[in-house]
Amino acid sequence: MEECYEKKHIRSEVLNIALPVLVELFLGSLFGMVDMMMLGRIENSKIAAASIASVGITNQPLFIGLSLVQALNVGGTAMVARYIGSRKNDRIESVVKHVVLLNLILLVLPIFIIGIFFTEDIMSLLGAQQDAIMVGKNYFKVIMVGFIFQAFNLSIAAVLRGAGNTKTPMKINLRxxxxxxxxxxxxIYGLLGFPKLGVVGAGISTCISHIVASIFLARHVLKKDDLIKVSLKTPLKYDKNIIYNLIKIGVPASLEQVAFRIGILLYVRMVASLGTVVYATHQICLNILSLTFTPGQAFGIAASSLVGKSLGADDLEGAEEYIKESRKIGSIISSTVAVIFFFFGGKIVGLYTKNPEIINEASTVLKIIAFVQPFQSSQLIIAGGLRGAGDTVWTLVATFLGVMVLRVILAYLFVRVLGMGLVGAWIATFVDQFVRWIVIYLRFRTNKWKYITIR
Structure with missing residues (x-):
């Protein structure tokens, strides 16, 4: 009876943290899909395809920046969770300030400057065709301004989630x-008397939304939150222990993101070389794929917070149970999504475009995506738990092997050598996800992650 109660309690805690994140990420991905559909419905079909392709290409360097920010945030999430579990709440404010300022100085401002001054060079390097560069260069500049605020939002959301508060980021992001x-x-369309700006209009709207989110989040941590309290009157004092923890956890996480993004950039160049229409098809598939990441990401965040708190309280068995329960629920959800994609892929792609060539090829890719789902979800959730424990070295190993090595080599073989086109590129993605799942799962089974310490 007691064991049954304990399982229900674990499930309840996992769901309390994961469900707000799941709703936030799912609707965020859905809104992103709607944005892409709007671009796909621009009257001139060539401009529509170039707009979609330019968004996909310009998002790659943006994602590099955001990934590096998130890597540093991993340390913030893990520390906040550990300090709450060990009842050291007085250290949390210093963690928040260190994470925000280090992100701004070391990552955000340098990436912003590079993005603004080398826009066309970056797009060309990523394999963008001239039509995509002409349509997308101003969009790139606008989203780089939004990147400053988006990075701040991610840092604040990360520490809130470390404290188990996932409802506040959800409410703000939905608005x-x-x-x-x-x-x-x-x-985009020039409604209500506004000019018709196309893809640049999408960038301006996105930038404004990030600024509004920054205002909401800053107001929350300055005035409202019980655990994450920040005062502008209290001066930041350099804390070598926090810096040590951020380096110990954040450096492998940063290298993981660098490996991931370099691998993805090489992968994207191969897909972009197939032409603007094929790349637009690929971008639509990625946009739909983003929806399938949500269960793994949501339950990975729940596992990260709960594992950190459990290890902070020296509850090693509880930490393992939280990962298992998170993986179980997340896998059920992602498998359901996989079935929908497998049987109704054509109808989903039809919401983006009327081009029969794009619909046909994207439908085939969605069937491959369906098979990716169980492995993708499981490795995302277990990896989230490992990061909550501060174990970021093995997630680095998995990503380097899966993305930098296997995905890039196999994509080259399938796309360039065997001429399998976009389908070949996505088969390479399946192999990558499967291998990453094996590495992460084997690391979880060793139990060594339970004994990682932070200062």
């Missing part, structure tokens, strides 16, 4: 995503 969708419609 600003709604603002973004309405703003996109108005500025």
């Amino acid at each position: 600003v995503n709604l603002i973004n969708v309405v703003g996109n419609a108005v500025l």
